[in-house]
Amino acid sequence: MQMIKTNILTLSANIAAMQRIADGAGVRLRPHAKTHKCVEIARRQVAVGAVGLTVAKPAEAAVFIRAGIRSVKLCYPMIEAEAIRQVLSLAREHGAELIFVIDSALGLQVLDGIAAGFGAVVPVYLEVDVGLHRCGVAPDGPALVNLAGQAAASPNLDFLGLTAHAGHAYAATDRDAAARIAEEERLTMLAAKQRLAENGIAAREICVGSTPSIWAQRDFTGITEIKPGNYVFNDLTQLGIGVVGWDQLALTIAATVVSANDTYLIIDAGSKTLTSDLGPHGNNSITGHGRAFTLDEIPGEHPGRTITKLSEEHGWIAHDGKPLPLGTRLVIYPNHSCPVVNLTDRISVTENGTEIAQWPIDARGCS
The missing domain is CATH 2.40.37.20 (D-serine dehydratase-like domain)
Structure with a gap:
């Protein structure tokens, strides 16, 4: 009979290794829990220094909030009002911080309205497309300044800054290629932050990270938080890129x-x-x-x-x-x-x- 297994010694070493990278770089680690989906592993990540979790969907957020994780970033462009309302209500019930991510005028409008209805100030990031071309606004396009400005001006939102996912690092052919993508992501995000500053908008936080890009990252200057997920287990993809053994x-x-x-x-x-x-x-x-x-x-x-x-x-x-x-x-x-x-x-x-x-x-x- 087949069985999925994890080696506790290797798992623990991976958790500790990524935390050392974050601590050494002076950045916060908020690992993405979509990889493991396991409360026990999440608790072990937090126990060694992670500030909370990143999740992909509101149902994932609900599981970890109910389990006592005190800070969760919902890193997905939520536009459905009822889903936002339910998970925000759950977070308030459990005294947990819930951070949202937007990349559209609709997402901003819906979140702003729900936050107003709750009488709450909801923390929010704006997602930037750094090359994967999945979600996020273009770093040099008008939406970056427009959406960040609206979020910063809203009394119902706390505009934290910019977040990105260099998922195209998974297509890197070796560790050096992954490192180049990580550096391109960092520089793109800092340039986007500078654009906002020139328009009078403060981006306090810069959050980046995919597992291959963070394993290979050489310079964390300007970054405040990282959110790799796959690193807890790794796999043949990470091995093939050359970022792990x-x-x-x-x-x-x-x-x-x-x-x-x-x-x-x-x-x-x-x-x-x-x-x-x-x-x-x-x-x-x-x-x-x-x-x-x-x-x-x-x-x-x-x-x-x-x-x-x-x-x-x-x-x-x-x-x-x-x-x-x-x-x-x-x-x-x-x-x-x-x-x-x-x-x-x-x-x-x-x-x-x-x-x-x-x-x-x-x-x-x-x-």
Whole structure:
């Protein structure tokens, strides 16, 4: 039977390593919880110094607010009034800070009106598109000054500053390329901040971050907060870019060879476990749907086996005339850890190969 696992020692080392980066740079760490969706992991991040969490959706925010996380940034362009009203009400009920992000006049209008109805001053960032071309305003376009000015002028909003996501760093071909993207993001954000200052608008905060860009970042000057998420587990994508090593991959899938034919080993982990994700945002460093190793093979010393294709409940591994016995247990490293975690109810926590706990994926499906 397949099982999603995390090595507690590697997980803890990753959490500590990113916190050291933040502390050394003099910036706040607000990790993105969409990767792990797990209250226990969130508490461990906060315990070593994270100021709160970043989340993708209001349902995720609700899970962590109810669990006692005192500061949550909802890093998504919310435009639906009722969803905003519900999550803001929940945050007030639990005494939690809830920070919003806007990138449109509609989002600003809706948030401003709801904040006024609550009689509250709601903190808000303006998202800037630094190259991914997903969400955010252009750093050199009129919306940057117009929306920031309106947010800063509103008595119902506390305009904090600018936020960005250099997700295109996932397409970097090596660590140096990821570092260049991180520096481009930093300089773009500082230039946007300067544009606002020239128009009499103060941007107190500059928040950036994707996991590959932060692992590779060399200069944090002008940045006040970072929000990587994938770093807690890492995966073959981070490995392929070259920002982490095998010893930093904390998430694996235990699977079994259940059948074989002349060409393929068949394992009991398919797309409902591994996902069909080949890597986010244009990453081309990965082939197949994960790398599989027997229990006595050491990643980095042994090449492993590529999972060449998937159906819902089965994975195919080309064995090149060297099939493994039925029943062989395999350790699989996934391409992209974030969607893998979202496909399971619980994660097995191991130490030195022994399960020591199972943690619920509390925000699973909150998308």
